[in-house]
Amino acid sequence: MNQRVVRLSLWLCIPAVGFLLTIWRPNAPNPGSSPELSSESTLVSAKFDLIDHYGNPVTEKVLQGSPAALFFGFTHCPDICPTTLLNLDNYLSTLSQEGFALPGFFITVDPLRDTPEVMRGHLANFDGTITGITGPPDEIKKLLENWKVYTKIVPLEDTDYTIDHTASVYLIDANGILRDTLKYQESRENALVKLRRFLATSD
Numbered sequence: 001m002n003q004r005v006v007r008l009s010l011w012l013c014i015p016a017v018g019f020l021l022t023i024w025r026p027n028a029p030n031p032g033s034s035p036e037l038s039s040e041s042t043l044v045s046a047k048f049d050l051i052d053h054y055g056n057p058v059t060e061k062v063l064q065g066s067p068a069a070l071f072f073g074f075t076h077c078p079d080i081c082p083t084t085l086l087n088l089d090n091y092l093s094t095l096s097q098e099g100f101a102l103p104g105f106f107i108t109v110d111p112l113r114d115t116p117e118v119m120r121g122h123l124a125n126f127d128g129t130i131t132g133i134t135g136p137p138d139e140i141k142k143l144l145e146n147w148k149v150y151t152k153i154v155p156l157e158d159t160d161y162t163i164d165h166t167a168s169v170y171l172i173d174a175n176g177i178l179r180d181t182l183k184y185q186e187s188r189e190n191a192l193v194k195l196r197r198f199l200a201t202s203d
Contacts, residue, residue: 046146050139053119053132063176067202068103069195070170071130072149074110075122080167080184085126088169088182091191092129100199104130109151109165111140171195173202 050058063070071088073081085106092104106123108114111134119132134140144151152164167184171194180198182191 046143048135048139048143048146050133050135050143051116053116053123053134055116058133058135060176063105063172065174066101066103067171067173067199068105069182070105070107070172072107072109072144072151072166072170074108074163074165075114075118076110076162078162084167084169084184085123085130087188087191089126089129091188091195093127094192095195095199096129098196100196102195102199105133106130107133107143108140109144109149109163111135111137171198173198 047060048058052058069088069092071081071084073084075081088104092102095102106119108119114132114134116132116134119134123130123132143149147170150164150166154162154164156162169182170178171180171182173179179202180194182194186194
């Protein structure tokens with residue numbers, strides 16, 4: 001086989017290898033789709049009875065009267081959730097230094113494993129700007145359905161599993177209206193521009 005044929009064969013292999021690496025990412029949740037923005041969607045109208053990561057009762061009233069940033073994920077998530085939480089924690093700290101107060105909430109999509117103790121230990125890795133929310137599986141399921149959060153359990157080896165889920169951060173105003181989102185892996189610059197704009201128009 002001459003060198004020209006060998007080089008051509010190698011070039012043809014590169015796209016195939018790239019495609020296989022793209023579709024084969026074991027244990028990596030799919031970021032899911034972003035929520036649709038709608039002026040008719042009042043999220044806090046959906047009642048819920050849950051607990052925070054200290055075990056204190058939490059209802060929809062915690063989201064009334066103030067803008068908030070919400071992220072849905074789970075503590076066993078290998079990369080998407082910790083990255084998003086770290087970024088969100090950093091954004092909220094930056095905004096706090098600028099004089100803006102924006103509560104952040106991490107709502108689990110995996111209540112069976114994410115007990116208050118587990119969430120408290122997980123959130124201890126951050127700066128304390130985010131409140132964890134968990135509770136009975138039926139209450140979490142109802143909340144996710146009401147807010148149209150995409151989730152899908154993906155079985156792994158033995159009895160383990162991961163969860164595909166919506167990876168965007170919800171930005172809701174003081175009336176519970178979904179006003180904007182921060183997409184997964186959105187740049188820091190764009191995210192802070194969105195957050196400042198959101199806060200400036202949410203009074």
